[in-house]
Amino acid sequence: MFSKNINELNRQAWLKKTLAALPTGSRILDAGAGELKNRQHCGHLAYVSQDFCQYEGQAGGAPAEGLQPKSWDNSRIDLVSDITAIPAPDASFDAILCSEVLEHLPEPTHALDEFARLLKPGGKLILTAPFASLVHMAPYYYFSGFSRYWYEHHLPQCGFEIMELTANGDWFAYLKQEITRLGGMERQRGNWIWPLAYVYSLLGVFYFKLRGNKRAEDLACFGWHCVAVKSSMNTVGARSVRISVVESRMVRNENKLKKSDC
Numbered sequence: 001m002f003s004k005n006i007n008e009l010n011r012q013a014w015l016k017k018t019l020a021a022l023p024t025g026s027r028i029l030d031a032g033a034g035e036l037k038n039r040q041h042c043g044h045l046a047y048v049s050q051d052f053c054q055y056e057g058q059a060g061g062a063p064a065e066g067l068q069p070k071s072w073d074n075s076r077i078d079l080v081s082d083i084t085a086i087p088a089p090d091a092s093f094d095a096i097l098c099s100e101v102l103e104h105l106p107e108p109t110h111a112l113d114e115f116a117r118l119l120k121p122g123g124k125l126i127l128t129a130p131f132a133s134l135v136h137m138a139p140y141y142y143f144s145g146f147s148r149y150w151y152e153h154h155l156p157q158c159g160f161e162i163m164e165l166t167a168n169g170d171w172f173a174y175l176k177q178e179i180t181r182l183g184g185m186e187r188q189r190g191n192w193i194w195p196l197a198y199v200y201s202l203l204g205v206f207y208f209k210l211r212g213n214k215r216a217e218d219l220a221c222f223g224w225h226c227v228a229v230k231s232s233m234n235t236v237g238a239r240s241v242r243i244s245v246v247e248s249r250m251v252r253n254e255n256k257l258k259k260s261d262c
Contacts, residue, residue, distance in 0.1 A: 007177060007222040010168045011128055014225050015099065016041045018126055026094035029118060031083055031111070032101030035073055048093075050079040050086055055140055066135030084110040090117050095124045100223075102129040103143040112158040119230040125160060127151070130223040131167075132174065151226050160228035168225055170217035172208065177222075179204035 019041040022028065026045050030038060033049035055062070057072035081087055083105060096115045102108040115125055130145040148165055155162055169177075183198035191197075 005177075006169060006173060010222070011099070011225070014166070014168070015097075015126070015128070018225075018227060019045070019097070022095055022124070027092070028095040028097060029086070029088070029093045031086070031096055031098040031115070032104070033074075033077060036076055038097060038099055042097075045095075048079065048088075049077050050081060050083065051077045052082055053077055053080045055137055063138055065138045066141065068137065084114050086114060086118060088118055091120045091123075093118050093123060094120055095126065097126045099126070099128045100130070102127070102146060103133060104137060104140045106142050108143070108146075109154050109158070112154060112160075116159045116230060121230055121232055123230045124163075125155075125226075125228045125230065127226040127228070128168075128223060131221050133223075145223065148224055151224060151228075155226075155228050159231050161231050162226065162228045164225070164227040166225045167217040167221040167223075169222040170215040171220040172211070172214075172216055174220050174222055176204065176208045 015038055019028075019038070022045060024044045028042060028045045028047055030036070030042070030047065030049045033039075033051050034055075036049055039047055039049070051074050053074045055072055055074070057069040058064075059071040062068045079086060079088065083101070084107070096119055098111070098115070102111070105111055119125065131147060132145045135141055148167075151162060151165055180201050183194055183201045186194035186197040
């Protein structure tokens with residue numbers, strides 16, 4: 001009511017700039033494309049969309065939990081499949097876009113492995129995902145968000161080099177968003193005191209106008225925007241690195257258990 005959706009505006013501005021920088025004619029996969037919101041930024045690209053097409057919003061029987069759109073139209077998707085098993089040849093894309101999807105995947109790192117398979121060497125992976133989000137699109141909601149350390153840990157293991165990792169907003173921007181949501185949420189939930197919540201929200205808006213622009217993105221943000229490049233290491237090599245890391249963790253855990261039994 002009192003402010004624009006800065007989270008969405010920032011993300012769309014970043015995506016527009018990042019996708020515009022891709023060479024004309026590049027073949028791009030929009031993984032988890034949903035209603036093709038980001039196709040508008042890909043007019044100069046050979047655009048291919050993918051989605052599992054099992055979510056249809058409230059009209060399709062989504063549970064009355066969290067945030068749910070009334071309907072969800074995925075009828076224009078090119079490739080209908082699981083995101084971890086996309087029916088396309090190895091090294092068949094110059095770029096992959098995956099925006100606000102990772103939180104809806106039970107095993108998001110498996111999707112990173114699939115992206116590494118599908119990208120050509122030197123291809124770009126463009127990711128956005130929340131750092132902290134409300135429940136939405138249930139039951140396909142498995143993570144509230146991802147920190148910068150998640151990207152820095154998992155992307156190199158999957159054969160990617162991070163070129164850009166930028167915070168969308170910061171803790172103060174996130175707090176402002178939630179305060180301005182308060183009145184609408186209380187009214188939606190039928191709490192009789194909702195008019196007072198709008199007054200509180202209005203006071204919050206004035207506060208944030210006065211406080212200046214000191215940032216705190218090290219504490220929290222809306223989410224992270226990432227561009228990573230597939231390295232010269234082949235996909236098999238990257239997966240071998242991941243397997244070896246997992247195996248070493250298993251060995252350490254077994255050793256701890258043995259020590260605790262002694």
